[in-house]
Amino acid sequence: xxxxxxxxxxxxxxxxxxxxxxxxxxxxxxxxxxxxxxxxxxxxxxxxxxxxxxxxxxxxxxxxxxxxxxxxxxxxxxxxxxxxxxxxxxxxxxxxxxxxxxxxxxxxxxxxxxxxxxxxxxxxxxxxxxxxxxxxxxxxxxxxxxxxxxxxxxxxxxxxxxxxxxxxxxxxxxxxxxxxxxxxxxxxxxxxxxxxxxxxxxxxxxxxxxxxxxxxxxxxxxxxxxxxxxxxxxxxxxxxxxxxxxxxxxxxxxxxxxxxxxxxxxxxxxxxxxxxxxxxxxxxxxxxxxxxxxxxxxxxxxxxxxxxxxxxxxxxxxxxxxxxxxxx
Amino acid sequence: xxxxxxxxxxxxxxxxxxxxxxxxxxxxxxxxxxxxxxxxxxxxxxxxxxxxxxxxxxxxxxxxxxxxxxxxxxxxxxxxxxxxxxxxxxxxxxxxxxxxxxxxxxxxxxxxxxxxxxxxxxxxxxxxxxxxxxxxxxxxxxxxxxxxxxxxxxxxxxxxxxxxxxxxxxxxxxxxxxxxxxxxxxxxxxxxxxxxxxxxxxxxxxxxxxxxxxxxxxxxxxxxxxxxxxxxxxxxxxxxxxxxxxxxxxxxxxxxxxxxxxxxxxxxxxxxxxxxxxxxxxxxxxxxxxxxxxxxxxxxxxxxxxxxxxxxxxxxxxxxxxxxxxxx
Numbered sequence: 001x002x003x004x005x006x007x008x009x010x011x012x013x014x015x016x017x018x019x020x021x022x023x024x025x026x027x028x029x030x031x032x033x034x035x036x037x038x039x040x041x042x043x044x045x046x047x048x049x050x051x052x053x054x055x056x057x058x059x060x061x062x063x064x065x066x067x068x069x070x071x072x073x074x075x076x077x078x079x080x081x082x083x084x085x086x087x088x089x090x091x092x093x094x095x096x097x098x099x100x101x102x103x104x105x106x107x108x109x110x111x112x113x114x115x116x117x118x119x120x121x122x123x124x125x126x127x128x129x130x131x132x133x134x135x136x137x138x139x140x141x142x143x144x145x146x147x148x149x150x151x152x153x154x155x156x157x158x159x160x161x162x163x164x165x166x167x168x169x170x171x172x173x174x175x176x177x178x179x180x181x182x183x184x185x186x187x188x189x190x191x192x193x194x195x196x197x198x199x200x201x202x203x204x205x206x207x208x209x210x211x212x213x214x215x216x217x218x219x220x221x222x223x224x225x226x227x228x229x230x231x232x233x234x235x236x237x238x239x240x241x242x243x244x245x246x247x248x249x250x251x252x253x254x255x256x257x258x259x260x261x262x263x264x265x266x267x268x269x270x271x272x273x274x275x276x277x278x279x280x281x282x283x284x285x286x287x288x289x290x291x292x293x294x295x296x297x298x299x300x301x302x303x304x305x306x307x308x309x310x311x312x313x314x315x316x317x318x319x320x321x322x323x324x325x326x327x328x
Numbered sequence: 329x330x331x332x333x334x335x336x337x338x339x340x341x342x343x344x345x346x347x348x349x350x351x352x353x354x355x356x357x358x359x360x361x362x363x364x365x366x367x368x369x370x371x372x373x374x375x376x377x378x379x380x381x382x383x384x385x386x387x388x389x390x391x392x393x394x395x396x397x398x399x400x401x402x403x404x405x406x407x408x409x410x411x412x413x414x415x416x417x418x419x420x421x422x423x424x425x426x427x428x429x430x431x432x433x434x435x436x437x438x439x440x441x442x443x444x445x446x447x448x449x450x451x452x453x454x455x456x457x458x459x460x461x462x463x464x465x466x467x468x469x470x471x472x473x474x475x476x477x478x479x480x481x482x483x484x485x486x487x488x489x490x491x492x493x494x495x496x497x498x499x500x501x502x503x504x505x506x507x508x509x510x511x512x513x514x515x516x517x518x519x520x521x522x523x524x525x526x527x528x529x530x531x532x533x534x535x536x537x538x539x540x541x542x543x544x545x546x547x548x549x550x551x552x553x554x555x556x557x558x559x560x561x562x563x564x565x566x567x568x569x570x571x572x573x574x575x576x577x578x579x580x581x582x583x584x585x586x587x588x589x590x591x592x593x594x595x596x597x598x599x600x601x602x603x604x605x606x607x608x609x610x611x612x613x614x615x616x617x618x619x620x621x622x623x624x625x626x627x628x629x630x631x632x633x634x635x636x637x638x639x640x641x642x643x644x645x646x647x648x649x650x651x652x653x654x655x656x
Contacts, residue, residue: 023351028375029441044605047356106602273646274434277372277607277639311605318601319650322643 002249003150005196008157008189011058015158018090019054022046022159024166024305030275034291037172037303041163044280044311048110050236051159051186051309052083058155059144060087068093070140075128077103078236079310080146085116096135098128104235104314147185148243157189163305164197174201175302178287180309181205181214181257183239184246190307191253202255204296206286208232208265214242214250215257223247233262236283236310258295265289266321272308273322282317284310330577331478333524336485336517339386343486346418347382350374350487352494352633358603362619365500365631369491372608372639376438378564379487379514379637380411380474386483387472388415396421398468403456405431406564407638408474413444424463426456432563432642475513476571485517491633492525502529503630506615508637509533509542509585511567512574518635519581530583532624534614536560536593542570542578543585551575561590564611564638586623593617594649600636601650610645612638 025040043051060072071094074084081097088095095116099108100123112118121131136143145152160177167174177194181187184205191203207215210232217224226240242250260268265282268289272280280288287306290296298304353368371379388400399422402412409425416423423444427436428451440446447463449456464471473480488505495502505522509515512533519531535543538560545552554568570578588596593610596617600608608616615634618624626632 020354020356023353025351025373026348028348045353049605270643273607274643277377279601279605279607315598315602315650319647322647322650 002245003153003157003189003192005193007150007154008161008193011054011151011154012158012161014058014061015054015155018057019158020046021162024163025276027276035300036298037301038291039167039172039303039305040276041159041305041307042278043159043307043309044278044284048079048082048086049311050079050083050284051156052079053086054158055152055155055185056080056083056144057087057090059149059151060084060091060093062151063142067142070142071095072144073098073132073136073141074144074146075132076146078107079312081107081111081116082114082312084144085111085114089115096141098132098135106314107312110312147183148245150245153185153189153246153249155189156186157193159186159307160190160193163190163307164194167305172303174198174305176202176204176255176296176298176304177307178204178206178290178296178304179307180237180283180286181207182237182283184214184242184250186307186309187254188246188249192249195253203253204255204290205250205257206290207257207259208234208237208283208286209259209261211238211240212257212259213240215259217242217247218251218254218257233265234283234286236281237286258290260286260289260293260295264293266324268292269313269318269321273318278308279311279313279318280308281310281313284308330573331481331485331517331520333521335478335482336489336521339382339479339482340486340489342386342389343382343483346385347486348374349490352491353604355604363628364626365629366619367495367500367631367633368604369487369633369635370606371487371635371637372606372612376407376410376414377639378407378411378612379484380407381414382486383480383483383513384408384411384472385415385418387477387479388412388419388421390479391421391470395470398470399423400472401426401460401464401469402472402474403460404474406435407640409435409439409444410442410640412472413439413442417443424469426460426463434642435640438640475511476573478573481513481517481574481577483517484514485521487514487635488518488521491518491635492522495633500631502526502633504530504532504583504624504626504632505635506532506534506618506624506632507635508565508611508614509535510565510611512542512570512578514635514637515582516574516577520577523581531581532583532618533578533585534618535585535587536562536565536611536614537587537589539566539568540585540587541568543587545570545575546579546582546585561593562611562614564609565614584625586618588614588617588621588623592621596620597641597646597649601646606636607639607641607646608636609638609641612636
């Protein structure tokens, strides 16, 4: 059940002409401030505003004609929902997305905008897994997991493949890659691709405070399931456990996991907007947050790629972060 | 005194390794909404957050050793100031920037951050030209104009050269290029480069309401000087007349000039942030504003490149625009 470079290359071929090749951006002023060479992989500029389209499309395009007719079911409050909805529309198949009734209005609207049906559930009294399973059974539809699926992981890995090629085209050798971690689909895919191309590159994960299940699992040598005590600004990084498939890949490849708090994340969202001129959602800015907070071990002058994984931030939240006086 | 493709190519050679090659971005969802293929040239991602670095560096790098020692003087409330300040620092020469005392705080801070000295003046009672001339004479320094200089125009034109090459690499033939117009340095440079590469491409300028001096000058067949009655959200597009050098170039190449009002510009800044995930300042979003408002004549399905010329927006203003309910 693992994922290989060949799987990721095959995914890249399937995604050609569908996913965008997102740019690898430089910011010399920030480099100077940090004493590093930083390359930003702007998955915020991917279709649906996040890397999630890559994995969703790679999964859905491999369904059989009969499976396509029955369609797909997914549960997600955010970017995976939009990725599945758009991929389903492009492949002309029905999609139902199970979303919490308190999901941000912009994400619900975007998911519906891509043509998916939305089925709401009550976060406190209902099980989204049960609802999705029921819907899938009733329709003969396939459930598309958010991360624990080899095709999803291979799809997300194409971001790493691009990143490695783009860095090589600049003549730069990557000392480290920093990637936000929730269930680990992006991290596992990117780690597999980057390590295949450049074995000496250190892969760093970043998790939000209170949701550092991957850090704890790596330390324990086995998957840990957290009982979250609260929320995080990083709504896209709230998974309480790494996946069954993603975890062994992360174990094989990760140099470590940094943990960032809400203040550090807000500072990164602000820095992205004002210095990089990029709109990045809190979870998408976790890697930058770790870098700005000095939580990634790097030699001076190191070349480090940071994946800005998504840009679907609530406008009111971005306005609030921008209106606050600069913390730094 | 005109500017040729050869001048722009020479400027591109001087800028290699100094200016960034900014990406040409796609957004399929917006394309679908507009019924167009839109390519965004993101000069927001250029050094100093705007195209202005290109022209400033191309001018300053051609100064003699003696001229470099005396340094440069410029007057600008914004992006030209930052472009000159950074170019001067990279070339190790002193720079004084004459700025209005009500210039956006972020722009003042950034200009100082690049090591330039800032001399404030009162917009209502003092002449920035007189102050700059006095400073230049006292120091034996060179005044770097914001737009009416062939080296500045050639430098800005490198954005058009890149754009044309990037579109060609995508296999796309440009029906139109849309560019914000203030004094006309960017528009003249881009028009020269694009027309040389692709003569059939229509070049459209965009000006803010109340500052449509170029539109009026083109209509009259001679440079008109406006007496502005008020302000515009587009602080970077407030020039009341086209340049002596830029105007004949614009006359030779422009298909027309669209005029956008503050509400249309605010809508474009919001669309850039929420749909494109890019932070764009009002003047930088003028081209997108004209496109969204349907003010550029285009056949359905046309391929149009829009230059997002700068991203140095005051965070409080961006917060305010984001916090307003969507107009569309």
